[in-house]
Structures are given as C-alpha cells and as structure tokens.
Amino acid sequence: MSKPSALLRASVAAVGAALAATAAALDPLEFVAGWPIEAPAGAEIFDVPLTADVYAAAQSIQQIAVLDANGEPQPFFLSGPPSNASTERRVVLEASPLYAGNPTAAPSVGVTTGPGATSVRVTPGSAGSVAITGFVLDARAVDSAPFALELDWRALPQPFLLDVAVEQSTDLTSWRSVGRASVAALAIGGAEARHARVPVRASAGGYYRITPRGSVADWHLLRATLVSSTGAPATPSSIRVPPLVGGVASENPSVDTLYFDAGGQLPVQSVTLAFAAGDGWVRADVAASASPDGPWTPVAYGELFYALSFEGRDFASDPVRVGRREARYWRVVPAAPLRGQKLELTVEFPQERLRVAASGGAPYLLAAGTLTDDAGPDATLSSVWSALDSAAVSVPLATLGARRELAGGGALVAPRVFPWRTAALWTVLVVGVLVVGAMAVRLAREMRNSTS
Secondary structure, three states: OOHHHHHHHHHHHHHHHHHHHOOOOOOHHHOOEEEEEEOOOOOOEEEEEOOHHHHHHOOOHHHEEEEOOOOOEOOEEEEEOOOOEOOEEEEEEEOEEEEEEOOOOOOEEEEEEOOOOEEEEEEOOOOOOEEEEEEEEEOOOOOOOEEEEEEEEOOOOOOEEEEEEEEEEOOOOOOEEEEEEEEEEEEEOOEEEEEOEEEOOOOOOOEEEEEEOOOOOOOOEEEEEEEEEOOEOOOOEEEEEOEOOOOOOOOOOOOOOEEEEEEEEEEEEEEEEEEOOOOEEEEEEEEEEOOOOOOOEEEEEEEEEEEEEEOOEEEEOOOEEEEEEEEEEEEEEEOOOOOOOOEEEEEEEOOOEEEEEOOOOOOEEEEEOOOOOOOOOOHHHHHHHHHOOOOOOOOOEOEEOOOEEOOHHHHHOOOOOOOHHHHHHHHHHHHHHHHHHHHHHHHHHHHHHHHO
C-alpha cells in the first residue's frame, strides 16, 4: 500500500469512526429488508453494490443504512458507478473510394474481300468499365483503438441489407481482418431506420478498408465514425417489466396507454420496448414519474420502437437514453392503436455503489426501507472523501448475500400513536371552560341575591 493511500484510508477511517461513534444503534426490524454484506477481510473502506431489489425495498437513498453487528449505522455515501466507467470518444473520418476497372479493349480489325478489291476496317477498342470495390479511411492521426465503426452512406431509394468487411493496415499493402457485420437501411412506419455499427478489434492508427460483400446497387460510403472508449466498458444492469393490469386509470381511454411499475426508484439511464411476439413496431411517447398518479415528466416524443427480421437477420431499435432519471413508474402512449401487440418495458440502470467507512464489528448488514431519521448517507464523509486525493486508492468491492425479510412493508407504515399531549391539552381546556362557566353562574346568583 502506498503512503498516500494509507494516509487517505486513515483519514477517512478516522472520520468514519467519529461519525459512527455519535450514531445510535438501529433496530433491524425498523427496515423492510436486509442483505448480509460480505466485506473483504480487514477492509476499513469498501463499496457495496446496489441492486434492483435494494431499490425496490427503499423509496430513496435516505431509507438505506449499513449496520454493524451491534446495529450501529456506519457512515456511507453514494459513489455512483465505478470510477473506471467508460466514456465514448468519437472521431469522424471521410471515406475515399477504391476504384478497379478493365483495361482498354484491343481494337478490332475487319477484312472484307470483294471481286475487285479488299478493304480493311479498324475499330478502336472501348474504354474499360470502372467500379468501386471498397473504401479507405486514413486513421493515422487517431491515437486510440476503436471498438466499433459507425458507417454513414449515401441515401438510397429502397431498403437494403449489406454485409461489410473491415480490414486494417499500417502501409496500405498488408491488410488484416478486424471486423465484419451487416448494415441495413429499413423502412419502418414511414421512416428510415439505419443499422450502421460494425464491431471491430483494431489497434490505434493506420488505415481501414471497408469492403461491401453484396450486390446493393449504388451503395457509397461517405464517412465513418471511429468509436473508442477511455475506460473499461461499463455493462449496465437491466430489468424487463410487464405492463400493469388495472390500478392506473388512463387519461384518455380511447388510446392504448400502458403503465409500467419498475418496482423501485431506479436510476434509469435508458428505456426500450420489447415485443412479446418477437417482431413489431410502434411509435409512442414515453413519460416517467415517482408516483402512479403523476405528475408525469416526458422523456421521449414520437419515438420509434421496433424489432423485426429482415432477410434472415434480426434488428431492433436502440434504447432511448434518458440521462439519469430516478423513477419507478413509466407511461407509454402509442400514436396508434396497438392492435393486439403485447409490449414490455426494458429499463437499464448503472451499477451504483455505496462507499462505506466501516468502524464497527462484522458482520455488516445493508438494511433498506425505513421511516427512521437516522438512516441515509453522511454528507460529512462525502465531503472529506471528495476533498482528499483519492485517485491512488483502490477501494475493494463487497458482495451482497441473499435477501432477508425484516419488518416487511410494515416498516413503511407510520404507527398510530395515541396523541396523549393533545388529549391532555384539550382536557385542560375543557376543564378550564367548565370552571369559568361555574364561576360565572355562581357570580350571577350572588349578584341576584344581593339585589333582592
């Protein structure tokens, strides 16, 4: 362990110990559910992954706690996805066509012999036809290795499907294959849907040769985008949600409005529609909300969702990216009747983590879903961590065990406590009124007796 890492860990651990010392123990039965935390041995700081089940048990991060063996809450904060999450880098390169043609044909010689003479006729050869055999990209100035190429071609009047091969070279002489895929332009719902990404295993720099392997007339590549990543590719988590049956009233009964419950306040980054029959398409508006009663926040208008097979290959629309939107309920309003199409919603969310400064005794428990005010992240620990140089620290990742049902849904139901204080105040008030009334009656009688 490096000296800066040790100092950082010691500083954060000291802050965590001070914060934990001031926190009162919590009863696990104040929470909906819990998950045992299998932390690395001796780790003072570790990350805990958040799963869809945890989000489903807690309505927000404020309802989550990390408890030690004595029930004392340990300081933590939401650290987001792993720090090495990938960031895409895109470089656009113009394509240069490669031509190939037949040489000029040899002249033809015709000899005609007649009774009185012989004539010779020479016809010049016609120029050979020229064809485009491929396209070249000059990527010598690109210093990162791409994992995909996105092709942009000249528009054609008809749908097509085309196989393309991608090769790479450093000298335009020796070529090696780095990728192959199908690209297509499809006509769906009156709009063109392009599938233009070709995955590649390539190195940085050099040249790329894209060669069509098919017979699509007049297909011409204009440019290509090299897509690379600055970190390890981040694989988001996803769940597939069926539509709600009843329970949510549609604002317009004449429209096939669909509602979906993701089960928790997931930090959704993209959504898409899945077709139960495999193939289908629909154009729809998409909105999100934290409550089934709204208000609804639109995230997409007139978005085209589809899944279909074309010439033996399967194609599907790309997910709709929504940034980071914490929402449990989703509404889909199709532009036209679904006519029996069965749809499900697929939501993707990043693997966010809790960064825990553990100072108590193991075993630890991640508890979620509570009404106590002593749960939730610690702003002080988050501030200390962000103020220190944490780049040199490798934080180990803990794992979650099987879910344990604690208090269940009853943990989120506020108990009905008899309002003794309010009742006592009302009792005093009523007694006071009665005393004042009795005194008034007595005074009135005395005044009447004195005048008689």
